[in-house]
Amino acid sequence: MPPRLLRIFLLAGVLAAPAFAADPADYVQSVEQWRAGRLERLTRADGWLALIGRHPLEVGVWSVGSAPGNAIRLAAGPDQLGTVTRTGDNTLTFALADGVEAAIDGTTERTAPLATSSAGKPTYVRAGTVNFYILEQGGRYFLRVRDSESARRKNFAGLDNYPVDPKWRIEANWVPFATPRQLPITNVVGLTQDAACPGKAVFTLDGRTYELLPLQDSPDDDLFFILTDATAGEETYEASRFLYSAPPKDGKVVLDFNRLYNPPCAFTPFTTCPLPPKENVLPFRLTAGEKKYRDKP
Structure with missing residues (x-):
């Protein structure tokens, strides 16, 4: 560990x-x-109860969004959020979809590299109450997704x-x-x-x-x-x-x-x-x- x-x-x-x-x-x-x-x-809004997804990310280009047909379908968020690319040397980038209201690490960039959790400070992509970053674990990569309005958080017992x-x-x-x-x-x-x-x-x-x-x-x-x-x-x-x-x-x-x-x-x-x-x-x-x-x- x-x-x-x-x-x-x-x-x-x-x-x-x-x-x-x-x-x-x-x-x-x-x-x-x-x-x-x-x-x-x-x-907290960014705590464990806000998690709504953990999606494996293999080498390739992956569409991300909540609408059917996305390679990585989110449980909440924009229909079409963008595309994440992982190359063979594990370089990761994200490109926001046209017209979507979202931000990569709070910037106005529409395409940017993604730092993973192993870097200590991963890159966050945020759209409304939903955000994700790349979790690197045991040589594997995952899209870890949170929603501060998740049912699990709102209905916590x-x-x-x-x-x-x-x-x-x-x-x-x-x-x-x-x-x-x-x-x-x-x-x-x-x-x-x-x-x-x-x-x-x-x-x-x-x-x-x-x-x-x-x-x-x-x-x-x-x-x-x-x-x-x-x-x-x-x-x-x-x-x-x-x-x-x-x-x-x-x-x-x-x-x-x-x-x-x-x-x-x-x-x-x-x-x-x-x-x-x-x-x-x-x-x-x-x-x-x-x-x-x-x-x-």
Whole structure:
């Protein structure tokens, strides 16, 4: 998993927990405030709920628009938005259709090159409430499309969490590896990439010892845990849940499971979320954090 992917999930998700509040009431309030921030980020106009498409982009010239007959048919937007071209050397350009009211990165250009997500700042094509950019992932290219007026965003049913319980804020021992290990991480569509794992968090619960392996780009970054437990598929999202923790300090890592949250795949089919490594499948019921999302009837 390339470093940029960890940044994507960090920016779109939530930050690691702040310092622990000694007063239980203050702690509960801090988690509730954190959850409110999580909800605000998730429901933004450019958030995961706005996604309406993820279209494979092979070499060739592809017409883009919402009308039938387009090679890439959008779920919303102009009938004819334009054409995207991908050459054999993966040069990408976009040409707006005649008369369409749209912009390429906010300019007046009608034809322009497209920078992909791997560039750090992709080129956005915008038409009204709809926009797209080129997602580069594992050597493949996709048109990722958003609509701030998407039905999924407008009809969002809210988040359901377990009650905050200080029991699930656990101080784990940090066991660093001599050098970071490359941990294979597979996503929901079967693509596997290696990611750096700097060590393991070891903790005891009800007399038993468990270990979790995090991902981390650099020593100053937060630890990123992808995990699941015995509630998965019934009370919580079946694929995984995410947790960020502050970097190790004095041989300790705080695992605040009250801040577990669902990956984007729990809300939309247009993402490719990472699955937990086998080491992070916990055998007990972790009744903390975010529950499975349930749409409105």
